[in-house]
Amino acid sequence: MTSAGTQYALFESVEPTPVEHAPQEPADRRFSDYVVYVDESGDHSLASIDKDYPVFVLALCIFHKRHYAEKIVPAVEKLKFNYFGHDSVVLHENEIRKQKGDFAFLAHRPTRDAFMAGLTSIMEASNFILIACVVDKARLSRGGASASNPYHIALGICLDALREFLAEKGQDQVKTHVVVECRGKKEDADLELEFRRICDGDNPGNRILPFDIVFADKKTNLAGLQLADLVARPVGLSYIRPQQQNQAFEMLKKKFFCDGGRARVGVGYENVGLMIHPPHKAKSPDEPTEAMTPTGNPQST
Numbered sequence: 203m204t205s206a207g208t209q210y211a212l213f214e215s216v217e218p219t220p221v222e223h224a225p226q227e228p229a230d231r232r233f234s235d236y237v238v239y240v241d242e243s244g245d246h247s248l249a250s251i252d253k254d255y256p257v258f259v260l261a262l263c264i265f266h267k268r269h270y271a272e273k274i275v276p277a278v279e280k281l282k283f284n285y286f287g288h289d290s291v292v293l294h295e296n297e298i299r300k301q302k303g304d305f306a307f308l309a310h311r312p313t314r315d316a317f318m319a320g321l322t323s324i325m326e327a328s329n330f331i332l333i334a335c336v337v338d339k340a341r342l343s344r345g346g347a348s349a350s351n352p353y354h355i356a357l358g359i360c361l362d363a364l365r366e367f368l369a370e371k372g373q374d375q376v377k378t379h380v381v382v383e384c385r386g387k388k389e390d391a392d393l394e395l396e397f398r399r400i401c402d403g404d405n406p407g408n409r410i411l412p413f414d415i416v417f418a419d420k421k422t423n424l425a426g427l428q429l430a431d432l433v434a435r436p437v438g439l440s441y442i443r444p445q446q447q448n449q450a451f452e453m454l455k456k457k458f459f460c461d462g463g464r465a466r467v468g469v470g471y472e473n474v475g476l477m478i479h480p481p482h483k484a485k486s487p488d489e490p491t492e493a494m495t496p497t498g499n500p501q502s503t
Contacts, residue, residue, distance in 0.1 A: 210280035212323060213273070234373040237270065238364065238380045239263045239426030243434035246353040248343045256340045257441060260356035261434040262364060262380075264331040264459075265426060277324045278425040285317055292420055293321075293428040295435055325429065325453060331367060332433060332457040335359045335477045336441045345480055354396045359477050361400055365411055366474075367459050374412065381416045383427055390417055433457075441478065 243259040244252070265274065282289040291304045298321075301308040308314040335356035342350060361380075368374040380397075384390055394415055401411040418424055436450035459475030473481075 212277040234376045234378040239430040240382045241430035241434050243438045251339050257438045258337040258352035259434045259438040260335050262333040262360050263430045274328050275425045281320050295432050331459050333360050333363045333459050333475050334437045337479045358400050377412050379414050379416050384417050384419050
């Protein structure tokens with residue numbers, strides 16, 4: 203009789219990890235305590251807008267490095283060992299949702315429920331801070347900004363919010379790395395140029411931002427990029443269909459950077475950790491109703 207293989211508990215044998223401690227490093231340390239992973243949902247073209255998903259979403263997941271290294275990476279690895287027997291599989295929201303490729307086994311409902319419960323437990327236990335920008339492409343193009351790049355717009359908005367978060371933590375004077383997934387030689391070059399332009403002072407406060415962009419191939423299999431991939435689409439759907447049940451977004455509400463820090467987890471995240479562009483303005487009674495910014499109880503750690 204062959205005994206079953208070990209099933210690894212996602213969280214075990216690691217002492218509780220304080221997310222924020224006063225740094226022990228010398229005052230001239232080079233890097234912040236945080237690392238940022240970025241992913242998007244939707245395409246940034248304004249020439250052809252998908253009527254079913256007319257938005258572009260950029261999501262930044264900010265992790266305290268010690269928490270990320272000691273808690274999150276091991277939990278993601280164990281989840282993969284449990285379901286695939288190895289850890290080379292990349293968690294991808296589209297393939298998980300459509301049960302394609304490595305995730306075809308999720309067609310079995312009980313297995314899918316167990317897998318999603320494990321993935322949800324990792325997301326809930328991850329003390330990451332979420333900053334996201336939803337660009338309403340239809341409204342943007344109607345406003346005469348057809349030559350604009352939604353990715354670049356969202357990037358500028360999100361980097362400004364990231365600076366606010368790091369300033370709150372007293373870490374806006376040391377370098378923070380922002381990790382994005384490679385998309386193509388031209389796209390990466392354009393993004394890097396825009397990123398450096400913003401960081402060199404082309405931002406609302408005309409500040410020099412101490413951020414450095416890192417391009418990572420999907421094959422590098424970074425847990426942070428995979429978690430960022432899982433959050434972007436639920437944020438977009440919450441804007442497009444605010445009345446539709448969205449369990450993923452309900453959980454993400456507690457992750458958003460918000461006004462008031464931990465004391466106001468889940469509250470006051472609109473226009474702080476979740477930005478909508480173009481911003482909504484008051485309507486006259488005869489104007490058609492558009493998708494509204496989601497409201498409710500969200501936040502940060």
